[in-house]
Amino acid sequence: ESSTRCFQEVLHKGSVNTIKLAILAALERKELLGMNMPSYLYEFGPYIPGDDNAGAYHSSDLWFFFETLAKSSRPFNGMHYDLARNMCNYLSNFIRNGNPNGFDNHNMMVKWEPYTLHNPVYMSFGNKIELLNSNKNDIESFFINRFGTDENIN
Numbered sequence: 001e002s003s004t005r006c007f008q009e010v011l012h013k014g015s016v017n018t019i020k021l022a023i024l025a026a027l028e029r030k031e032l033l034g035m036n037m038p039s040y041l042y043e044f045g046p047y048i049p050g051d052d053n054a055g056a057y058h059s060s061d062l063w064f065f066f067e068t069l070a071k072s073s074r075p076f077n078g079m080h081y082d083l084a085r086n087m088c089n090y091l092s093n094f095i096r097n098g099n100p101n102g103f104d105n106h107n108m109m110v111k112w113e114p115y116t117l118h119n120p121v122y123m124s125f126g127n128k129i130e131l132l133n134s135n136k137n138d139i140e141s142f143f144i145n146r147f148g149t150d151e152n153i154n
Contacts, residue, residue: 038114041122050074
């Protein structure tokens, strides 16, 4: 049992989500180069209903950002439609103003802060909407620090 725990700990601490790593490295590199345009990072992961138990998968967020859930054969419910309305509001606000923040039915939506080196946050669009800290693990920090520095930018 202890060897299984050890193996799981190594797997957890040594794993790297390469897409997340590339995005974080690009955002941090952009800031190091003095490109101060705000960047808004998000993660999409609500329960996606269906017999296949597919979960949130590549491009499933598009149904939500464009509020086209009814075009899908999946049995979405009220929670999904609320999430879609908010995600569409964020996208519309961003397109209109360059800032995703605003109101939903006269209520202020959860404030989406830009990702920066000193404020490494992202919006989580899951079964609820919340702003979370990026929490890079040691391996991710190593790669970003090693390959995202000015001397390695070419």
